[in-house]
Amino acid sequence: MTNLDELEAQSIYIFREAFNRLENIAMLWSLGKDSNVMIWLARKAFFGHVPFPVVHVDTGKKFPEMYAFRDRYAKEWNLNFIRGECPPVEDIDPSLPPAARSAARKTEGLKWIVEEHGFTGLFAGIRRDEQAMRAKERVFSPRGEGGKWDFRDQPPEFWDQFKTDFPPGTHIRIHPLLHWTEIDIWRYSLRENIPLIDLYFSKDGKRYRSLGDQDITFPVDSDASTLEEIIEELETTRVSERAGRAMDHEAEDAFERLRAEGYM
Amino acid sequence: MSEAARSARDLLKIVMVGHVDHGKSTLVGRLFHDTGSLPDGKLEAIKAMCDARGMPFEWAFLMDALQAERDQGITIDTSQIWFKTKQRDYVLIDAPGHKEFLKNMITGAAASDAAVLVIDAHEGVQEQSRRHGYLLHLLGVKQVAVAVNKMDLVDYSEERFYEIEREYTAYLASIGVKATYMIPVSGREGDNVATRSEAMPWYHGPTIVGALDAFGSVTELRDLPLRMPVQDIYKFDERRIIAGRIESGVLKVGDELLFSPSNKRARVKAIESWNTPEVAVEAGAGQSVGIRLDEQLFLERGEIASHVTAAPVETDVFVGRLFWLSDQPLKVGSRYTMKINTFEAPVEVQEIKHVIDTGDLGETVSEKVERHAVAEVVLRTKKMMALDSFNDLSRTGRFVLVDGYDIAGGGIISMEGYADQRDLITMASTNVTRVEHEVTDTLRAARNGHQGGVLWFTGFSGAGKSTLAIEVEKRLFNKGYQTYVLDGDNVRHGLNSNLGFSPEDRAENIRRVGEVAALFGRSGMIAITAFISPYRSDRDRAREAAGDRFHEIYVHADLEICEQRDPKGLYKKARTGEIKDFTGISAPYEPPVNPQLTVDTGVNDIETCVQQIVDYVGEHFSATSRPAVREITSGG
Numbered sequence: 013m014t015n016l017d018e019l020e021a022q023s024i025y026i027f028r029e030a031f032n033r034l035e036n037i038a039m040l041w042s043l044g045k046d047s048n049v050m051i052w053l054a055r056k057a058f059f060g061h062v063p064f065p066v067v068h069v070d071t072g073k074k075f076p077e078m079y080a081f082r083d084r085y086a087k088e089w090n091l092n093f094i095r096g097e098c099p100p101v102e103d104i105d106p107s108l109p110p111a112a113r114s115a116a117r118k119t120e121g122l123k124w125i126v127e128e129h130g131f132t133g134l135f136a137g138i139r140r141d142e143q144a145m146r147a148k149e150r151v152f153s154p155r156g157e158g159g160k161w162d163f164r165d166q167p168p169e170f171w172d173q174f175k176t177d178f179p180p181g182t183h184i185r186i187h188p189l190l191h192w193t194e195i196d197i198w199r200y201s202l203r204e205n206i207p208l209i210d211l212y213f214s215k216d217g218k219r220y221r222s223l224g225d226q227d228i229t230f231p232v233d234s235d236a237s238t239l240e241e242i243i244e245e246l247e248t249t250r251v252s253e254r255a256g257r258a259m260d261h262e263a264e265d266a267f268e269r270l271r272a273e274g275y276m
Numbered sequence: 277m278s279e280a281a282r283s284a285r286d287l288l289k290i291v292m293v294g295h296v297d298h299g300k301s302t303l304v305g306r307l308f309h310d311t312g313s314l315p316d317g318k319l320e321a322i323k324a325m326c327d328a329r330g331m332p333f334e335w336a337f338l339m340d341a342l343q344a345e346r347d348q349g350i351t352i353d354t355s356q357i358w359f360k361t362k363q364r365d366y367v368l369i370d371a372p373g374h375k376e377f378l379k380n381m382i383t384g385a386a387a388s389d390a391a392v393l394v395i396d397a398h399e400g401v402q403e404q405s406r407r408h409g410y411l412l413h414l415l416g417v418k419q420v421a422v423a424v425n426k427m428d429l430v431d432y433s434e435e436r437f438y439e440i441e442r443e444y445t446a447y448l449a450s451i452g453v454k455a456t457y458m459i460p461v462s463g464r465e466g467d468n469v470a471t472r473s474e475a476m477p478w479y480h481g482p483t484i485v486g487a488l489d490a491f492g493s494v495t496e497l498r499d500l501p502l503r504m505p506v507q508d509i510y511k512f513d514e515r516r517i518i519a520g521r522i523e524s525g526v527l528k529v530g531d532e533l534l535f536s537p538s539n540k541r542a543r544v545k546a547i548e549s550w551n552t553p554e555v556a557v558e559a560g561a562g563q564s565v566g567i568r569l570d571e572q573l574f575l576e577r578g579e580i581a582s583h584v585t586a587a588p589v590e591t592d593v594f595v596g597r598l599f600w601l602s603d604q605p606l607k608v609g610s611r612y613t614m615k616i617n618t619f620e621a622p623v624e625v626q627e628i629k630h631v632i633d634t635g636d637l638g639e640t641v642s643e644k645v646e647r648h649a650v651a652e653v654v655l656r657t658k659k660m661m662a663l664d665s666f667n668d669l670s671r672t673g674r675f676v677l678v679d680g681y682d683i684a685g686g687g688i689i690s691m692e693g694y695a696d697q698r699d700l701i702t703m704a705s706t707n708v709t710r711v712e713h714e715v716t717d718t719l720r721a722a723r724n725g726h727q728g729g730v731l732w733f734t735g736f737s738g739a740g741k742s743t744l745a746i747e748v749e750k751r752l753f754n755k756g757y758q759t760y761v762l763d764g765d766n767v768r769h770g771l772n773s774n775l776g777f778s779p780e781d782r783a784e785n786i787r788r789v790g791e792v793a794a795l796f797g798r799s800g801m802i803a804i805t806a807f808i809s810p811y812r813s814d815r816d817r818a819r820e821a822a823g824d825r826f827h828e829i830y831v832h833a834d835l836e837i838c839e840q841r842d843p844k845g846l847y848k849k850a851r852t853g854e855i856k857d858f859t860g861i862s863a864p865y866e867p868p869v870n871p872q873l874t875v876d877t878g879v880n881d882i883e884t885c886v887q888q889i890v891d892y893v894g895e896h897f898s899a900t901s902r903p904a905v906r907e908i909t910s911g912g
Contacts, residue, residue, distance in 0.1 A: 013560075013562050013563065015286075015287055017562075017563070018562060020564075021521065021562055021563050021564040022564075024521075024564035025507070025521050025564045028507050028508055028519055028564070029507070031508065032507065032508045032577060052551075055550055055551070056549075056550055056551065057519075057564070058510065058512060059510065059512060059513075059515070059517060059548055059549070059550045059566060060512075060550045060551075061512045061513075063512065140357075141357070141358055147357060150383075166380070167379075167682060167683060168379035168380070168382055168383050168601055168683050168686075169383050169683075170382055170383050170385075170386030170387065170415075170676075170686060171386055171674055171676065171686065172617075173615055173676045173683060173686070175681075175682070175683065177678060177680070177681040177682075178681050179681060191367075193358055204551060
């Protein structure tokens with residue numbers, strides 16, 4: 013087995029555990045490269061099917077290319093698609109720095125959709141290598157009431173025995189990509205020929221490494237205009253993936269506060 | 277595009293463990309820096325952070341990314357970060373050293389291929405150094421490099437290094453672990469991390485990086501017997517697919533699979549997949565697969581698929597060496613949900629053999645296992661389980677216990693002293709039909725003047741089973757009963773002459789005696805059996821054979837008394853090791869839970885005990901006393 017085969021096998025195992033052990037599950041689809049790989053892996057796990065709803069919590073501020081991508085592939089991949097709304101920024105904790113405050117809208121939108129549908133398990137495409145807070149995550153990560161994450165007291169997780177029992181009113185975040193790295197995502201997208209949004213590829217010396225809301229996401233300098241070039245670029249770069257995400261740079265603990273409140 | 281870009285490089289998962297403040301995070305920070313794995317600006321960010329707090333530069337901040345950790349100066353949860361050497365890629369798992377965060381250390385260590393255990397040269401070997409070493413052993417992490425850190429604080433003393441090496445090597449040896457490398461380092465100064473130390477010319481072994489690069493990848497699980505626990509069964513379309521991950525071995529299309537514990541068999545018709553270049557005809561360890569079978573078996577999640585010739589153990593009891601994580605202590609009689617891979621069953625703690633002090637490896641008898649303790653316990657389920665001894669197949673030889681919503685502990689399985697019950701419960705003959713007797717129980721009881729049945733004596737060797745059996749037989753015979761003693765040594769001369777004393781043979785010995793005794797009972801006689809019959813599972817099977825004619829009589833005497841009596845000199849031989857697996861000394865005895873009668877030969881004389889049994893028979897075996905006499909047909 014190659015490294016990619018091992019990553020794939022582990023993700024499939026996680027999907028199947030969640031599907032078997034949890035009642036009412038759904039997948040969060042941010043339209044980015046990671047969650048596209050996540051959908052792909054679900055289809056691997058379930059032999060071409062995605063046997064649960066796929067939710068896009070829509071801030072209304074994504075790039076037009078992202079919406080076009082969403083509408084096309086929700087149909088083409090035969091997804092049970094659900095769109096969730098977010099509250100206006102005025103309703104969000106004003107003590108957060110501006111970009112983080114904007115991003116926090118998504119946390120609220122997520123709470124709404126979880127309550128509306130009574131989901132007890134949510135697949136989210138986060139990876140440990142993205143950010144130090146995410147490195148602390150469990151594969152099956154319990155969320156308290158209101159979606160809060162108690163990162164100081166997490167359940168033990170070993171031998172692929174996941175936490176699948178939890179009290180009513182709480183839910184589990186499932187992270188099938190937690191053990192993947194950014195470059196793995198690209199290598200796998202290349203191997204499997206997974207469709208991608210064009211914004212990831214260089215235009216006029218710039219490309220997006222990570223896609224969020226239009227107003228708080230910025231492109232990085234790059235000439236990589238194909239998947240192969242992106243992979244070669246990543247093998248040598250020492251710039252972090254979320255460098256273009258404004259909210260990560262506002263305060264030392266901005267991201268930590270977002271995550272503890274339930275952000276992805 | 278280069279071939280390197282297409283396929284990722286070899287990846288090894290490393291865990292960092294060790295006592296709190298022995299410098300793990302510092303060592304990690306240095307390792308990253310010296311291998312050129314730090315992202316741009318990270319070094320500067322840490323510098324700025326330290327300046328803002330008015331403290332000297334601190335490597336540990338790299339890993340300790342959380343605000344809370346920075347303020348307290350300790351790592352509170354497992355972090356994973358990636359780095360690479362010239363040779364390969366690594367995931368580094370940093371596990372905290374604080375005692376109360378043990379579950380995070382286990383979470384981190386259980387996922388790793390190899391470990392770096394850090395010991396402070398100045399403080400020396402501490403409690404956590406030993407505990408973590410022990411836990412690595414329990415978790416099955418076999419490749420360990422010991423970094424004797426902070427050598428700068430002891431003036432790079434060769435003497436101090438060898439002193440620690442001697443002490444810790446001796447400890448590891450006593451638990452059967454061999455440290456692969458023992459390396460003197462300074463995380464703060466960078467000695468022997470990525471580059472050889474000039475301050476320690478007396479050391480000739482590898483640096484940390486050299487040691488990591490020398491570790492092998494994971495063992496070849498493909499070469500081991502096939503184990504595929506069933507994870508789920510899908511029917512999204514016309515295909516009925518058995519899904520599971522192959523934990524070890526290889527399966528091929530056409531292979532006959534045995535599913536345990538249901539013992540059903542079928543052949544692999546196809547290996548299913550989606551978006552793969554070609555249809556697979558075989559799959560091996562590590563792969564999450566879906567298979568179709570040539571027959572529609574009713575299967576459940578948790579069954580283990582294997583080949584017929586190398587099947588897992590089937591048992592309802594095993595010895596677990598476990599670590600306990602819950603606030604609520606584990607006690608004898610406590611019930612939990614046990615998970616082995618995808619199998620799940622209620623389990624009861626039958627016995628706590630002992631609690632193990634991981635510091636000095638002392639064993640103490642205890643009524644309970646407290647949080648963070650390590651212990652050896654006996655666990656029992658109602659239904660049969662399929663599993664392996666950890667030493668044979670680690671992937672299917674480990675379990676966790678769930679209490680309420682939480683994982684409360686985990687451990688590894690030993691079948692030492694316990695039998696594989698597979699052959700006892702597998703029916704080899706097919707096409708057999710029962711005949712119906714025309715002579716009924718009632719007719720037999722009327723002729724004999726009493727009911728038939730089984731008096732099943734159980735107890736230690738030397739408790740007086742045979743003496744009592746012979747005496748009871750004589751007394752009952754004289755009172756007009758039809759009775760016969762089945763004695764251990766006698767039966768082994770004939771019916772069971774082909775059986776030895778392995779756990780499996782002992783279990784088969786009891787199974788046969790149970791069946792024969794049941795036949796005696798059914799024929800209207802009172803069979804008296806005098807066997808140690810130490811295992812609950814075996815006695816339960818004998819009970820099943822005889823149905824409600826079975827009467828369990830616990831012939832009790834304290835082990836010390838039995839050993840003093842030692843009528844056949846067996847205890848003496850067991851103590852010297854001449855006899856192995858001797859009940860009470862080197863093999864378990866599981867006392868009856870609810871015996872119909874207990875006689876205590878340690879307290880009462882033989883005559884009293886005999887009278888108790890004879891009285892019991894008088895009460896329970898009279899021809900008319902049984903409310904509903906079962907007809908022969910129901911018992912077969």
